[in-house]
Amino acid sequence: MKDRRGFTLIEIMIAIVILGIVAVVAITNLQLWIYHTRYTGFLRDVFTEFQQGRQRAIGTSIPHTVEVDTAANTVRLRRASDNVYVHSTLTAPVSCDIVSGSSVTFETNGSATSNGNVRISNLHNAADNQLITVTLGTGRVKLQ
Numbered sequence: 001m002k003d004r005r006g007f008t009l010i011e012i013m014i015a016i017v018i019l020g021i022v023a024v025v026a027i028t029n030l031q032l033w034i035y036h037t038r039y040t041g042f043l044r045d046v047f048t049e050f051q052q053g054r055q056r057a058i059g060t061s062i063p064h065t066v067e068v069d070t071a072a073n074t075v076r077l078r079r080a081s082d083n084v085y086v087h088s089t090l091t092a093p094v095s096c097d098i099v100s101g102s103s104v105t106f107e108t109n110g111s112a113t114s115n116g117n118v119r120i121s122n123l124h125n126a127a128d129n130q131l132i133t134v135t136l137g138t139g140r141v142k143l144q
Contacts, residue, residue: 068101
């Protein structure tokens with residue numbers, strides 16, 4: 001009897017089809033993970049920008065304003081007295097959207113001159129939807 005080693009063409013085709021299905025599932029999940037990671041990174045950057053605005057106002061004795069532009073999907077921190085921007089502009093990644101938001105000025109004692117709300121959402125996952133709030137008076141910055 002002849003020794004037959006190796007794979008048939010059908011066995012190889014089945015293995016390729018299974019690998020293709022696994023690859024499609026993996027790429028889809030990887031893409032969703034990338035969108036979520038970009039969203040959480042941008043959310044943290046905006047939250048930090050608000051906290052830095054308050055801390056810089058207290059530390060430098062100069063009021064600072066965090067500007068939220070929902071049309072351009074950007075957030076910027078500037079000194080309120082001379083309109084000099086402290087950092088470069090934070091621009092939302094393609095997968096994120098600043099749904100609503102208002103600018104907030106922090107006074108030298110750390111208080112806020114107005115309530116501030118910024119809602120940021122992930123365009124690829126409706127569950128990724130967070131709100132950053134600044135409390136009038138105390139200037140407390142919270143992530144909800």
